[in-house]
Amino acid sequence: MEEIKITVIGAGVVGLSIAAELAKEHGDLFVVEQNPMFGQETSSRNSEVIHAGIYYPKDSLKAKTCIEGRELLYRFCAENKVAHKRTEKLIVAVDKGENKELESLYKNGLENGLDDLRLLSRQELKKIEPNVEAAAAIYSSSTGILDSHGLMKKLADYLQGRKGQIAYDTKVIGIDKAAGGFEVTVEDKREGPFKFFTRVLINSAGLQADKIAAMLGLAKEEYRLKYCKGDYFRVHSGKAKFINRLVYPVPKEDRAGLGIHATLDLGGGLRLGPDDEYIDRIDYDIDPAKAKPFHESIRTFLPFIQLADLAPDTSGIRPKLQGKLEPFRDFVIKDEADNGLAGFIDLVGIESPGLTASLSIAKLVKNLVKNYC
DSSP: OEEEEEEEEOOSHHHHHHHHHHTTTOSOEEEEOSSSSTTOSGGGSSOOEEOOSOSSOTTOHHHHHHHHHHHHHHHHHHHTTOOEEOOOEEEEESSGGGHHHHHHHHHHHHHTTOOSEEEEEHHHHHHHOTTOOOSEEEEESSOEEEOHHHHHHHHHHHHHHTTOEEEOSEEEEEEEEETTEEEEEEEETTTEEEEEEEEEEEEOOGGGHHHHHHTTTOOOGGGOOEEEEEEEEEEOGGGGGGOSSEEEEOOOTTOSSSOSEEEEOTTSOEEEEOOOEEESSOOOOOOGGGHHHHHHHHTTTOTTOOGGGEEEEEEEEEEESSOTTOOOOOOEEEEGGGGTOTTEEEEEOOOTTHHHHHHHHHHHHHHHHTTTO
16 A cells, blocks of 8 residues: 555645645645546635735634734745735724724724724715715725635645655545554546555545545534535626725624625736625535625615626635634644544635635644654
């Protein structure tokens, strides 16, 4: 049986970040990916935003890894010529009734250590974004956008340049605990099933992370993922120049996301989304009729966008640990040694801000791996 030191399950942005970080010190490294290419699921179906770290509770993993990861990501993109831009961002209160929630969000950002935030009055907002209607806004200068595919390609190239391997079209179908590590059974689309031994096994399987954990007996209710779908609509290209920054509403307590927002892209386009809808199975179809509720949700603060300007764009699915109307759940990033699985490192519920946090998460996992090799 072939023996490998470290195996990462999943070649999304987090899995690739972990593998690239580990490849700095470890040569015998293997990434298993069920799709024919990296980043085919959550990592390529999102807003491509570099988040500031405003929304997440103080001292949570989401807050810590987002804030550290943001700076690591800007540095990595600059050093590796990955397309990116500090677009800046506004979170707007559409009327005075939302000012209290806006101020609470602002204070949360300050508690998380953000020093680039400002509260803007309506008059101050109008000076920088005359086409946005709101009573007040939070301004963030550290928010940006990036080319997520370009980022993942650089990470994959680095990994493979350090003798790491990525096995595409290879699905994990079984895992057994063995002396000193794990026996992993995979199904290769070309060669069929085969088994190998790995000393360290890292579960970065995204939408399938809870199923991978369950293969080793960790079918915990607190690890069970809920699929939350988010659709995007493209705005007519003629309207893309009407704003210069990302524009978000104040998030609602009864919603699973940050609210339908306006996101600029590196090609000069403008998108709205994502919304949030819990679903039972993976499905990326978009109902064109959703254009109407999308328009309704943004027309108060982006009145220049008309219903006729919207066309279906893409959709993504977030692997959430919290269900509808349930309270905040943090990332799970855990060495499962206390469950008798020394060397099995679990990453479950890695949703937003996972892209921003990816390089920071990789550093956390690297520290856990030091216990074994």
